[in-house]
Structure formats: structure tokens, C-alpha cells
Amino acid sequence: MSTLSLLYFAWVREAIGLDGETIEHPGPDASVADVVALLAARGGGYGQAFAEPERLRAALDQRFVRLSDPLGSGRELALFPPVTGG
Amino acid sequence: MSTLSLLYFAWVREAIGLDGETIEHPGPDASVADVVALLAARGGGYGQAFAEPERLRAALDQRFVRLSDPLGSGRELALFPPVTGG
Amino acid sequence: MRRIAVSEADFDAAAEIAALEALGGGAVASFTGIVRGDDGLETFRLDHYPAMTEMQVGRLMDDALARWPLLGVVVLHRVGVMRPGDRIVFVGTASSHRGAALESCAFLIDWLKTSAPFWKKESFADGSARWVEACAADDAALARWT
């Protein structure tokens, strides 16, 4: 069984209270948005962090992706607000 | 009698062997080119420095001017090759 | 010379510039970003995605090196907690061509300021704190390079 590492940043991290975690990989055809929906369904801090997917951005294996993109063979998914730069 | 200060730079200075000099002002309607012709007529280093007016540039009272521009009330005329910057 | 550092430690911009000057290119451009104390800002925290930052900055440097004839390129970025007046970012470039040095410096800082995976949280003298929202003007700056 393959896994997917999740990383959270900024207010996503604060709402959930975790830097990251590892979940069962939902398969290569699942999209980033599918993972977001799955996490939102947990409720609590997750529900709060992921309630408005349009406020979220993502990176798969350290490259920016769209929420509609499939996970493919990606192993590290980061979810965060739009970056504000340095 | 009013005067005109002349300043020479770069190879113009080297050819003439002077940093500058003061001449009788040729009048407001005389052009920079008229002064160049007058100096070229002296021959020697002057003849050499001013033989090809198209190789010269000028500044009147510390502003770039064209050789066809009149001296007007200008009091300091600099003659030099095209600037090469810093 | 190709150097990237993302660290909580302060850096010495003068030493970086001196190293770039010593490369013999004739043209060194630099940009230093400093934390501003606007609106009573007291401290400032930069959250970041370390592995992604280093990988993306590395790729961006490769882009810059392919695009301009550069002899050296340095990117330093602080993360963690900073205060107004602290240096936060440094970009320095060296080339034989002043245009190449200046443009590549602007290219790198535009990317860092708009697209690097950093998130700012500001804390104010009145005790309030907020995550900074992304800025549309920055996207316009980046569009110059594409």
C-alpha cells in the first residue's frame, strides 16, 4: 500500500495544528481537490482549513500544481494559502 | 568685448596640448561649427584635432548641443570626441 | 559562483558583493530587502517550505544562467522571526555586461518576492497578528519575465 505525505503551511497549518501527516495514497487518478475534499470531511480544524478550496494552493513533489491536477505518481502534497513571497 | 571659454577633452586635448583657453566671443549667431572651423584654420595641432567635425561633439554651458546650434549667450564651450561613459 | 542559502541567520551583504566583484566580470548588481516597520509592525514571521524553496531557487538560477551571461549569482533568504530593519533577502549577480547583471538580479528578486513558497505573519504592537494576503501587483511584476 503506497502512501502520500501531506504538508501544511501558514494558516492551514495553524487551523489543523499539524505540520504534516501521512495518509493512504488515494490513487494516481485522484486530483488534489479530491484530497482536499477528503480532508475537509474530517471536520474540526480540517473542516475550517479546507472549507474554501479556492483559497488554497498546492505543490506536488515541490512543484506548484492546480487543484484540478491528478496526483499521478506524486508522493508529497503540500497544501497552503497563496504564497506571499519573501 | 565678451569672451568665450573653450575646454578640450580626450584626444582633442592631446592634439592641441591645452586643457582650454579663452577667445573673443564670435557673437550669438555664430554656431559651434563656426568656432570649430575658426580653430581648424589655425593649423598644427588645431588643424589635426578639428579636421573632421563629424568626429566631434560639444557642450555649451555644460549641456550637450549639436554642432549646428548657435552659441547664443553661451559662455563655456567644450569640444570633445563622443563620450564613452564611465 | 552559484550560491543559495535559506537560513534563520542574518547575512553579510557586503561580503557577498565583494566576492562577486572579485570574479572579474566588471558588473555587479545587488538587491537587499529589509523588513519595513509599517503600521506598527513589531515582529514578522516567515513560514516556508524549505525543500521546495531550495529546489525552486536552484532551478531559477539555472534559468538565469541560461538566459544571461553570468559569472556569479547569489541568493540568500532569511526565514523565521524578524524585526523591522532586519535584512530578509539578498540577490547578487556578476557579469561582463551591466544589462545582464541588472536584469538577472531583477528577475530573481521578482520571483522570490512573488512565487517563492513563503508565507508572512505580521505581529503588531497592539497584540494583533495576521497572515499577509497575496498581492496582485506582484503577479504583474513577474509577468515581465514570461
Add this chain to the structure above:
Amino acid sequence: MRRIAVSEADFDAAAEIAALEALGGGAVASFTGIVRGDDGLETFRLDHYPAMTEMQVGRLMDDALARWPLLGVVVLHRVGVMRPGDRIVFVGTASSHRGAALESCAFLIDWLKTSAPFWKKESFADGSARWVEACAADDAALARWT
């Protein structure tokens, strides 16, 4: 902060940058030009028209201050005899906007490198010497700003 110096003496770029950083603007851009040792260059003499340089650089700084929101602008230029590796010119700008700092720095250096009343005479290891000819590429760089 508005500073111009044209002098035979070397300058301390690091001290200038530190002063610009202290202005509180958040963005400091700089450019340093160094004498290159191409083609066996041994020494290099910069002839100049001192009164005109200072007046024109002053006017150019006024243009830059009118065009961009700058907190500080510094132009330092060496004249006289220099050797490869010597710093010849420094331009530094400070602003609250990184674009303003970067663009005004490029604007000032482009003018200095193309239109300032300077003339270069190069002396080579083989004993030859020549006045440098004006360069058309520089005119293209300047055309960006008009």
C-alpha cells in the same frame, strides 16, 4: 538622502549600501562597476569634465526622484588612473518599492555608462594606448528610458 561624488579616490560600496538600508524603505538596489582586465589592459585613465558631470548627474537624480518614489540615491564615480579590479562606479537606490529601486538604479547606470562626459584611455602591457571609441550598443540601452 541624495549624494554625488566624482573623485580620484576609491569608495566603500558596503558603507553606502548600509546607509541606504538604514533609510527604512525596505528595498535597496545597487550596481558596482569594476575595471576589467580584457586584452592585456594594464591601466586605464578616465578623462572627464568635472562641472558638467556633477551638474548632469544632479539633474538626472532629480529626474529619477520625480519618476520613482525614492528615499535615497547615491552616485559615486572615480576618475583618473585605475587598474583592472578597481571599482569605478557605484549607483545605489533605496525605496519602499523594489521595482522603483531596481529601475532607478538601472536608469542611472545606463546614463552614466553612455552619456556622462567621460573619455577612457586604455594602456596595454605591450606599451600601446588608445582612446576607447563610443559604443552603439550603449545608445540602445539608453533608448529604453525615453
